[in-house]
Amino acid sequence: MGPRAGIAGVLVLLLLAPLALLFSAQPASAVGTLCLPSDTTACIAGTLRTEKDVLPGVKITVTGPDGQATEATTGDDGRWNVQVTKEGEYTVKIDDTTLPKNLATSGEVTVDAKFKATAPALIPIRTADYQASESYWDHLLQSSANGLRLGLLLALASVGLSLIYGTTGLSNFAHAEQVGLGGILGYFLINVHGLNLWVGGLLVMVLCGFTGWFQDRVMWQPLRRRGLGLTQLMIVTIGLSLAMQYCFQYFVGARTVRVVKDNPTVSTVGPITMTNQSFIAMGISILVLAAVGYALLRTRVGRATRAVSDNPALAAASGIDVDKVIRLVWTVSMALAGLSGLLYALVTNGIKWDSGMQILLLLFAAVTLGGLGTAFGALVGSIIIGLVVELSPVLGMPGDFKYATALLILILLLLVRPQGLLGRPERVG
Amino acid sequence: SSDSNNNASAKSSDTPAAGSTSGSENFTNDKCSGSQTSADSLRVGGILPLTGNLAYLGPPEIAGVGLAVSDINAAGGVDGAKACHDIQDSGDSTDMSVSTASAGSLVASNPSVVIGAASSSVSLNVVDTFASNKIVEVSPANTAVDLSGYSPYYFRTAPPDGIQGNALGTLISTDGYQKVAFIVFNDTYGTGLRNAVQQTIESSGGQCTYGCKGQGDEFPAGQTTFSSEVGAALATKPDAIVVLAFDETKQIIPELKSQGWDMSKVYLSDGNTADYSKDFEKGTMEGAQGTIPGADPDQSFKDRLSGWAEVGEGKPLADYAYGAESYDATILAALAAVKGGATDPQTIQKNFAAVSGATGGEECKTYADCVKLLKDGKEIRYAGPSGIGPINKQNDPSSAFIGIFKYNADNKNELSTTVQGSSS
Amino acid sequence: MSAQTQTSTQSGTGPGARDAVIEARDVVAGYLPGVNILNGCSLVAYPGEMIGIIGPNGAGKSTLLKAIFGLVKVHSGSVVLGDRDITNAKTNRLVEMGVGFVPQTNNVFPTLTIEENLRMGLFMRPKKVGERLAAMWDLFPVLHDRRNQRAGALSGGERQSLAMARALMMEPSVLLLDEPSAGLSPVRQDETFIRTRRINKTGVCVVMVEQNARRCLQICDRGYVLDQGRDAYTGTGRELADDPKVIELYLGTLAKDVESEHPQH
Amino acid sequence: MDTIQAILNAMVREAISPQTAAVAIAAIGLNIHFGYTGLINIGQSGFMLLGAYGLAISVGHGLPLIVGVLIGFAAALVFALVLGAPTLKLRGDYLAIVTISAAEILRYVGRSALLTDFTGAAQGLSGATFRGPFVNLSFFGDGTTTLSPFSYHDVAGGAVWVRLLGWLLVIACVAGIVVLVRSAKRPPRVRRAVRGPGRRPEVTATTEERVDLGADAAAPAGLSPAVRGAAIVLLGVLGVLVVFFLVPTTYQNTGVSGWWVRFAAWVLVAVSVVVVWLLVRSPWGRLLRGIREDEDAIRSLGKNVFAIKMQALIIGGVFGALGGMVYVLASSVQPDSMGRSLTFFCYTALLIGGAASIFGPVLGAVIFYGARIVIKVAAGAYVPDSIMNGQQTEQFSYIVVGVALMLIVIFRPQGILGNKRELRFNV
Amino acid sequence: MSDTSTTTAGLADPAARRALMAGVATTPGSAKPDPILVVDNIVRAFGGMTAVDVGHLEVQRGVITALIGPNGAGKTTFFNLITGFDRPTSARTGANWSFDGAKLNKTSASSVARAGMVRTFQLTKALSRMTVMENMLLGAQGQTGENLLKCVFKPLWRNQEREIEEKAKELLQRFKLLEKKDDYAGSLSGGQRKLLEMARALMSDPKMIMLDEPMAGVNPALTQSLLGHVQSLRDDGMTVLFVEHDMHVVRHISDWVAVMAEGRLVAEGPADTVMSDTAVIDAYLGAHHDTDLGDDRLLSDDTMDQLSEEAAEEQAHREEEQS
Ligand SMILES: Nc1ncnc2c1ncn2[C@@H]1O[C@H](COP(=O)(O)OP(=O)(O)OP(=O)(O)O)[C@@H](O)[C@H]1O
Ligand SMILES: Nc1ncnc2c1ncn2[C@@H]1O[C@H](COP(=O)(O)OP(=O)(O)OP(=O)(O)O)[C@@H](O)[C@H]1O
């Protein structure tokens, strides 16, 4: 209750003397001497520290404009302060002899003291082996790893987007909300209801898959039957995305929520440091993507999927139950999106009602970059987008252009290869 | 707000204070009817974030307005004219049509004063509409420097970023950190505050290593991955990191943590100095510091706010940011109406600065007290829970408290110091 | 309309003239609600029969095949396969029952490879794929050499061959062909006709739409002439081919003229 | 009744707001792109942003209004050229991605802190810096005006039946316009062969048997275009007057967001509609639709497809820029407010109204924004606080907006004025 | 070029045509008296496979030339190349083709068409959501109303529009599509689309029309009347180059036949000559193309074997080509 009483006291003081313009109430553990600037005094204060630790017991000389010097010694927490009664430039100088060995410092700094204010004085002190910045290559490697991670997570979602586009021709603008749904369900199940992460994750996938199944059952299939145009369907997905976003906001609020509260543990592989969750998430992504790839290429169902995406009428004429395949695609895509969302929420430490919206464009960019409707293209596209997003700041783009850079790369690439990376040109005539 | 949804019931039951306060005092939720206008009542419009990215700031601000209206009516209204509130959505800056529409219907409803908006960007969008219709707009949360003296009809009860930035910069410098990296989002508020902090740090001999003014390293608001920002900031080997963002902070902090950063070298500001006890593992934030403009209101005021929220919005508050400012904004407007003897916006505009003490006067702390003084024909200075100084020529608070908070092991922000800064 | 069925039965030459393999009765069907393309069209095929459908462009020939195959909604009338009513049945169910179909256009999967296209033909019974594939490679050596190419790159005629091969993969018991010879070179046309006939001889019931009407009627047991969504004429192939009215309205005299103009071989 | 009146008030305010007009103009441009030419431009907000910046920055730097407008147009033109030159040769889907990406890049650039002096970065440019010249043009004078001075209050004391009758009249007007517009389109005839009972068609009878059922379905088809046009205008004016009678709306005459902006905005909408009508009825418009269907075919007919697509992209883009200018006149230029959602709203307006129809985008914009506000206000008014508090109601109303959008498109996929039969041949 | 007018003017007379073409050598790539299209060294390879490799080809003005050849011979690809829808692989190594005296090497598809060489597509390209009439109107060349600046002023193009419409109606009448003129083209049947495609191409009054299998899928009775139309076009001076697999058609109307196989031009000459060429018969026509297929003897394995041999031959050549 100590600090609180202090605050109350301060408040009272302030109310009584409204012109006492700067006032600090120090917690009990603060420096012994207190400097209160007033109408006629100013404070000069600071803390001496290297990049490693504070420096107690160092002598400091503060020389005023009139040549008058005041001395101070840093306390146990490295803090010092001096009260002066004249405004103007003060030089703050360290007494080198009181410094421990092996330190590098310029030794002095000049600050401008004004009444009614505390002028902080910063004297840079570094240990001798201090390096001013991290190795560029380490940073590059680390960023590449982050990019790969982002790319894999995007891939999980964009493969589904691409599959849906491929089989039904639909650009699903609500896909990103499904990614969000994955994260938010994860929050409910794991954070709120305390499920085990793995069990919860599985449940998230099942539930998200169910939403896909359900959506197709009650909405997309009937609409296909009625022959609704693709642009109309696209607008329906925009409506759905709006509704879903605000559902999230309704149930979860506009804040970021986390799937697990714990701080993730970290592992270091060579120059790359990442949370274990990230490593696992990348592993899961690779596994799942490989499984999807295998299924698409090598299994009957996969082939059926590609056939439906090529020519649904003919697929039906080949004995494929087109509706079933599309339903399956919806289910799997949504499950993948859900998984992606969950992993995304884990890896980026949180999910929010509009997180999906934020990555929607990246998803579309990835899908297009790889060649529309080709699932493997989506994978490659995602990884490229992920890498570009994470690497462009390292390579000198202004930070707030990192998405813009990804999009720019997309545009440039399309100019060179209009059909996308893995797409093939079409035959005319 | 998000968490309160699930924890609301739990919280209200295990915080006896909240329950008892709301029980002991009778709050009223005085929504405006369609026919009440500034001609016959104090119609307090609100343009506050009910949806969008800042929606979590909505509840305390609504409660501030609602509680003020309730208090005003409890004290007999404005010369007998009832006060009422009509709060509309401001959305966020990604869909301005929301705020534009709300501004339109607020103007049409003929209010005495409009409280809002929270985000400076949104305020800039609607400020002209209110001004040209001669309606007073009082923002409880705008801190953008550009809004200083924007129009005679725009006031605010939150201090402009210069004051907070100076306080935060001083805090960092006196802590001895020489190289500072900013992880800042690209928003009027973020960049404005960053500039102020950076200036203070540099003038005391410090140095900005990342996210500095003019480097373009701000991240777009609403971004969801921060590994590259955090990585890039750490690559410059800063001594301390300042995070200026809204809710994105919840993702930035764990990222910092997982990249091995010592949290006691993290500084936050009003956009994100919040209670993170529900979001992070114990001890995560320990030692981190942040500033919030406004004296941290005392617990009894917070309890009253929360109590009103339970009556008016159905659940207690989880957060109090800008609640006091909203309260004061409303009370000041009401006092201005009392002083001028009418509830129309022009009268309020003329007297707003005066009741805040710009022309000197006797200090009073509650609406009822102040009205009494005014009735006696005295000049007053209303000193409400937000602790701002009188409104200056720029229609900004001339001085304000900046609370300095330090996080404890529970990831709760505790007030450690309050400094007062002035906009000179 | 049952009168019509009766006439067909009389002219039917199928062995078991009693039970039709596939029968469309008074089918009324169309693409848009309220606009019927078929206005009561009937068709019957008996076991082992080969039926040719000819008629002017836009008569509804393709629509009839599609209606039988469940790709166009039948508004009234019925389609019967053996003893089962398959009106508006799901297409894939029909395939399971052994009905094969080659559409007139869009009859390959352009991004699948040729081999995958063929595999799709036997989607229902993957066990037999190897065997059937081998058979197809035999029949269409062209396809074999290019089996790993995407079907989208094929020329018009090559696609047509592929489409046919795809349908043959499943060894259908009823085969519906929509202009299988269109776009094929003469030698391949012959090949196609003769092959179809041979398949038919193995007991498969074939219903084919053709614009190469003369040839079609030459090899078909019976023919139907469709006009404006109705079966205007029916008879054995020869009858139709020689009917002067049919010649005048549908077959034209070109082939005859040319032959007389350029006596050859 | 009070709440209903309040809801209606809000609706009318929103429906005639300059923002709605702006979206209508942008959607008109989008209609040229998407509806007629089949260019899937998901970056219309980029064009709008450019128009807005062009106007705001140049006027802010002291250039005359007209120069600002021209600069805005020029910016859109250049943007269209830069986007179109490389992408118009690509397949449609790619254009979509490129346009949305380019629009986002523009927004990122606009909000970049590096350009603060120019674009005002994330904070944008406040209206006060560029609105002056436009406001000065106003010949409306000062003060406020309520339209119309003669309102429902004056008839039988504003009894419920007066209002009901009035709204019925409005509905009748709108219905009349819809019927007229749709009949003007002369839908392609629907043919059906008459089926004589049990009669086999004579082989000789080829075409005579088929009768035309489509053309006579719409009775007013016989009106001459001039009469029809006049009737539409008349009904429109009447409808608007009755609406103002029912919902007396008060604004300042000039002001920041008064009658003057509204008037100017809707005049611009009208001009845009006329221009688009002139364009699309011509052979040039026919070319656009041809390109929408199959550009290879058009190319094989000797038309310079690239040039025409470029023309369409530019014209639609310029409309977008104009929309952008109108959008910011009554508020401020904020890059974030002109992002993807705005493009989506334009599409929504376009599709609700009906793509490839002249009045579709305008009607769609009015309905979309009007309905959105009705849902919001109604939810706020009728959902009791005990069930949802103000904040939840607000969020809930957006859920309803989303669902309503889905339902509208599901149950009227061709939009209100669109041609249903066109849908059948979608790609 | 001085005798162009004299040679083409009299071409309505079959005898004159025969006389004109009589002097032409029947070797692949032979020179024509008055070629309208001259093609040199066009090669198009897809990956490892060469789809088209035409050394030299001339197409005589004012006559009907048929281009025949097995499936996959490269006919469509050849059309694509010379009409600007595809680029030859040999573009840099001397591919050259000129139409009516003007080089076309680098021109786009639309300028090729504007120069007077209009093509149709094997897989039809109907403009689905436009009416048949609108499809036709799009075909007309030089429309004032298609200029962006002029199109807003209706008086500038009203009269022209009327004329074009008349012409379109006439053509539609001939192609038996008039009663469908207000229907969406998307609702046409396969054969009707073919017809529309051809009619639309004719709207542009081309100097030379290139038809890719125009009669595939068209009802024989109609084919006949259309051929009459094509002939009358020729008689009015239009040059026709068409791909067709129906030998009756080829024999009936073509004045000259060029044969392609495995991408190369392998034979040229009048229809009778070419079709009695054993190589052509073996690789393309087959032994049965004039026999009655109704004969059950044809079902013997022998026939089948023979047929597949013939068909395989198409392929064999191709493989030689590749290796
Ligand atoms: N998808 C469709 N939508 C609407 N109408 C259609 C559609 N397809 C065909 N039609 C109409 O149905 C009629 C019959 O078409 P169908 O394809 O059955 O003709 P067809 O006899 O096969 O002709 P062809 O010999 O030219 O292939 C045509 O008049 C056509 O206009
Ligand atoms: N885009 C492409 N990619 C790969 N191969 C192609 C492509 N286009 C054509 N081919 C191949 O080139 C060859 C020639 O094709 P083309 O379409 O020109 O034949 P065609 O003579 O028109 O045959 P048809 O008579 O069957 O229409 C074919 O073997 C075809 O598979």
Ligand SMILES: CC(C)C[C@H](N)C(=O)O
């Ligand atoms: C809610 C606040 C954090 C808003 C911020 N001060 C601004 O002006 O934008």
Ligand SMILES: [Mg+2]
């Ligand atoms: Mg057909």
Ligand SMILES: [Mg+2]
């Ligand atoms: Mg071909």
